[in-house]
Amino acid sequence: MAARILSSSMLLVSVLTALALAAPAPANENTTLEKRIDHFGDATWFNVGLGNCGVVSFNSDKIVAIPKALYDQNNGGNCFQWVEITDQRNGNVHYGQTLDSCPSCNDGLDLSPSLFEEFDSLDVGEFPIKWSFKAFGFVPPI
Template sequence: MAFRVLGTLALVAAALAAPTPSNETSTLKKRIDHFGDATWFHVGLGNCGVFSVDSDKIVAIPKSLYDQNNGGNCFQWVKITDQRNGNVHWGQTLDSCPSCGDGLDLSPGLFEEFGSLDVGRFPIVWNFEPFGFVPPN
């Protein structure tokens, strides 16, 4: 009798642990965190073909990444976390930066969300948000 109960419990546990079949393809992708420095630049006509002004919340991603993705990150939002204090803000990818290493170049308006332009640079961790993401605010 105990064997039958244990066998039944094992079958129930296996059924509950089994994945549910689905006809949908998962769109979840692993988030990749990038570590580098935030710097700032005066914006204008970016590599994505859009003209911006300094008050816009714009980021220029590393040129190597821009080229690797054939500009596929244009218009994608980036979450930027200040490693000094954990402050988070978002910027939209509209340009590339040939000298950023693994960091980002921010428009003055976005850089000032984190602090004074006089700071010049600070350490960040950043990642792309999924296409269709709209930042809070």
């Protein structure tokens, strides 16, 4: 009798384990991965203020304005998303947060003065970059 109860219990545990392993994970933004898309263009700088994402920023903040066409295409869905920016001249990498859009940027980014100066002097005016959005929830290293 004890062997039959033990056998039934083991069968029940096996069935429950199999069901748990077969169940799909719940879909949410933490389990959904997007393909990384690299964009290539020029970095320029601008004096920040009230951006399209509805936040007032300061020139000392690490802010990016993405191309207006991309902002519109995503209905502002990239607001507050961090961007990884690579200087194509030397490989230096820095991060900025999307808080605005740029009507004249084509495939490049407009950077706040403080973010631009992490790469070069404002006198340079522009330089070639590669950039991509980081996953929501990303926090840049200090």
